[in-house]
Amino acid sequence: MKSSCLMNRLVLFISAFVVLCNGTPVCRGVLDPYPNKPKLTFRDDGTFKITLLSDLHFGENPWDDWGPEQDANSTKLMRTVLPDENPDFAVINGDLITGENTFRGNSTSLIDEIVGPLNELKITFASSHGNHDNQVNITHLEEILREQAVAPLSYTRTAPPGVGGEHGPGNYWVPVKSPLCVRSPQGQDHAKDLPGGVDQNGDAIPDWVDESVAKWIKIETQRMNAAWGPSEKRGALAFVHIPPHVVQDLRGGLDSAKEPGLNADELGAGSSQASGSDSVFGNDQPFWDALTENVPNLHAVFSGHDHGNEWCSRDNSKDVIFCFSKHTGYGGYDHGWGHGVRNIVFSSPSPTTAPETWIRMEAGDVHARITLDENYGR
Structure with a gap:
């Protein structure tokens, strides 16, 4: 019986939307977009x-030694951290x-370097x-196509036609099955592709999640x-690169004792979505509304940037937790903040069981360990 179970507990909508869902035979059919890839599964202990x-x-200052050295340092970090953490998914x-x-x-060949450690360790x-x-020398679509070509365990894919706008093609979801044959869905994760940057003519691209993604979230749900x-029978996480504009209001009331973690970046123009001027501030609101209104048990939304x-x-207006990631790479600006990753661990596929999360630094030290439950941030 167990060997024939093809049911899902976790579905990941990446770039803008990721879904955790519990086992259902339907995932064998039209709702399984990866019929030829390994099925992702909660461990036998439910984690x-x-x-x-x-x-x-990657790719900074390729004309001198500094840039390639930073890429090598980032690759070394991945080869150090990932075997230690042994994640089910990255x-x-x-x-x-x-x-x-x-x-x-x-x-695009830089993608080969980035996915190298994941390929070596066989991490999905x-x-x-x-x-x-999205810049003069690269686009989201070019990165996605290269990753698909060189990383067999990549679940990155493009959005359906018309979703994400011209410059945000990477909105998708990834199913994860239950270790047991359970009939009702239990968990749900969401993530979204955020444009921003400039196109190959140097013209600015909007930095907010396209409104078409909001409609897509509703349809997919x-x-x-x-x-x-x-939906109440599923839990969820969401991932998006540039934080939604609402985080600017969150920062002002932070209590470092109750809401731990580095708090060194000012939030203003350019640091969150749709923040270029008052006239466009809030253009990410349809996405934020669609995500929080259509996805019950949304444990948290994660961004980098x-x-x-x-x-x-x-x-509190949406009753959802927002979290920053941890700057992992040696490229990009840095002021001695160190490099590491954020871990997110579910102890059960139950849709109401909150995950635990923490920051793990390259050397192995851990901080800002919290549980994303109903008491956090209150």
Whole structure:
């Protein structure tokens, strides 16, 4: 019986949306977008671990020694941290490449370096994409296609036609099955592709999640409900590279004792979505509304982008927790904040069991360990 079970507990919508869902035979059919890839599964003890890497920024200063040295340091970090953490799944949460800095002729080959440690360790993973991944020398789509070509265990894929706008093609979800044959869905994760940056003509690209993604979230949730039952029977996480604009209000009331983690980056223009001017501030609101209104048991939303922040805080208006990742790569700006990853661990596939999360530094030290439950941030 168990060997024939093809049911899901976790579905990941990456770049903008990731879903955790509990076992259902329907995932064998139309709602399983990966019929030829290994099925992701909660462990036999009911746990599932995600290691979140962010802001690798490969490809800086390729004309001298400094840039390639930073890439080598980032690769070394991955080869140190990933075997120690032994995650069930990894998420690279945006700004894989500093596309305005690298050379056009070999920019996609940097993906080979980035996914190398994941390939060697046979870790399943998926990527979101950020503002530095849309630049004169690289695009989100080029990165996705290269990753698909060189990483057999990558679950990164492109969005359906018309979803994500012209420059945000990477909105998708990844199913994870239960270790047991359980009939009702239990968990749900979401993540989204954020444009931003400039196009290959140097023209600015909006930094907010396209409104089409908001519509897509609603449609996909309805499909899951029809196949698996009510959304309340699933739990969820979300990943997006640039934080939504609401985090600017969250920072002002942070209590470092209750909401631990590095809090060094100021939040203002350019540090959150749709923040270029008052006239566009809030253009990410349809996405934020769609995510928080259509996905019950949304345990947290994770972003990168601001290298000096690690904290988590609750948006009381939507009753959802937002968390920064940890700056992983040696590329990109840094002021002695160190490099590491964020771990997210579920102790059970139950939709209401909150995951634990913490920051793990390259040398192995751990801090900001919290549980993303109903008491956090209150």
